[in-house]
Amino acid sequence: MSRPTIAAVARAAGVSVASVSRVLNGLPATAEMAERVRRAVAELGYVPDSRARSLKVGRTFQLTLAVADVGNPVYVTMMRAVEEVVSAAGYRLVVTTTGPDVADEVALVRGMARGYADGLVISPLRVDDDLIKSIQECDVPVVVAGNVPARAGVDTVRANSPKGMLLAVEHLLTTKRHKVAFVNGPVDTVPGSARAKGFTDAMKANKLTPVAEVAAEDFTFAAGRAAGRELLEDTPGIDAVIAANDLLAVGVMHELAARGLRVPDDVAVIGMDDSALAEQSFPPLTSVNLGSAERGRRAAELLLARIEDDSRTPRRIVVQPSLSVRRSS
Amino acid sequence: MSRPTIAAVARAAGVSVASVSRVLNGLPATAEMAERVRRAVAELGYVPDSRARSLKVGRTFQLTLAVADVGNPVYVTMMRAVEEVVSAAGYRLVVTTTGPDVADEVALVRGMARGYADGLVISPLRVDDDLIKSIQECDVPVVVAGNVPARAGVDTVRANSPKGMLLAVEHLLTTKRHKVAFVNGPVDTVPGSARAKGFTDAMKANKLTPVAEVAAEDFTFAAGRAAGRELLEDTPGIDAVIAANDLLAVGVMHELAARGLRVPDDVAVIGMDDSALAEQSFPPLTSVNLGSAERGRRAAELLLARIEDDSRTPRRIVVQPSLSVRRSS
């Protein structure tokens, strides 16, 4: 026995399918009609089929959030923020994960044309022309949480990495650290390149020269630890490390501990993202808050606004960072 | 200009919609026909509408994974495992988050009748008769990653918490710890009650009496820290703490550190789940591996099998735990 359809409800209630549909969608109907339909719906346990509905009305009332790595706690923060906004607007949020490489992301964006959802928030790790093109041509609105060139003409919400780096470097200066090393993620990623430039500029602005700079394989704990090892083997005398995200920072801290170096006494460590992990790590990690929650919120709002009115000019929002000082520095 | 439909492709190629559909679905066709269709598809950038398709064929080729809290790293592990299995089988995985209370879960299960996906893996925090009923009556196959009564007659994959507790307690014994406290999550949750019983039994089996037992507000870091505070204020002389999951354990470790107690020298700490956090915490956390990756994998396999054949008798799989000994004990 398969699911009851609207026709079955109509039959059971002795009315037409149109009337059932109307009652269910809150259109005006007599009390008697509404009552009969409700009774039949309850009796049969009828639930409307969203596929058929969205085929007809052209909307799914679902929104998609695509992230590269669910293991990265910064995405958890963003996810929660997005979820809150879109569910308040009556949408269902579904999360999918893209792989680490840009081809996966392009496939996902292209796939949106199949009508899975009414909109997409994507936080791409790597961006190339293909991806930009796929976003521009996408049949549903797309908001990028991250950095794409202005000429792409898409709604974006991004962090201000350079400013964040400045906060980190200045904080180290006021705490008298001068031999600063930088542990980045892969430089061929969007955050990787932004943070590399941010770091260089921030150091220059403060008339400091980096003692070392390494790039981890990816933005994970294990990669951070490996990068930390490399760093400490090659470069003696480091008194501070800035890492491109919290996972890398925690990896570095483990490597420091393994070598008997104390944080913050011997080496100060600063992460970025100010994710839950920063608070959970030991010692608690000083971290640059790049506003991931706010980015998520704004991105969701931008998406809703564009769904509302597709002709509005694309906006590019920049969220300002702040520094969460904890015990690691 | 809206998305091209199969009719537009047919027109452009000068063939019928049926032929386009056949070519796209790999049914036999002449080379000439295939070529014309492919050319038209490429030219128009046609992408089939999954809503229409799944309305007709009655399948969406999507599967849903529902978890209570994306911030809990154990779900990350599960998610990855599920993703791997289902995508290998040609399904798209979408993740949704339920709230912490059972009503949200029931709503989600009921909502599956709308046809969002072909199946559901749900890992419920709390289970009641309503939820069981909704699962039994659900129009699509549901696999529970967690514990529901056998009489419910649903496919389940669950951890063996009692056995896991035994591993933890025995490990503490061999390392000469006797004053063992237990930090649980809410006891009205499925894992909470299972672990409470597991702990009690494991202690009894080893002729130990717990020095203290507290229940945190929920399974989060902050709650763990608060529970740790309560514990340490009320009970002096503890030399080991078992926590019901890694987040709680890390919270307790922070509270220990705040009071100048060293881990493991003064107090040994053992977590459960063996999530990424266990490895990342400092000192690295000894944790009971409850097989979350395997649970995810098996749950996904069970779901696929049931989609294949809905008449098979429900299976209840139990995954065996192991202990990952690290430096916190």
Place this chain on the structure above:
DNA sequence: ATCGTTCTTGTAATCGTTTACAGATCAGAC
């Protein structure tokens, strides 16, 4: 040349909704 197969293609019905349109009903006003 005719017939029977087989293979390819097109027509049209269908999935479960929503909604434009038209028909029915009813109340109120004259």
Place this chain on the structure above:
DNA sequence: GTCTGATCTGTAAACGATTACAAGAACGAT
């Protein structure tokens, strides 16, 4: 009693795909 509007309800046509069925083409065998 008839007419006008307003209001409610039903019929049927979409939405964009798949697929049963039938018709047509091609081809070899007789």
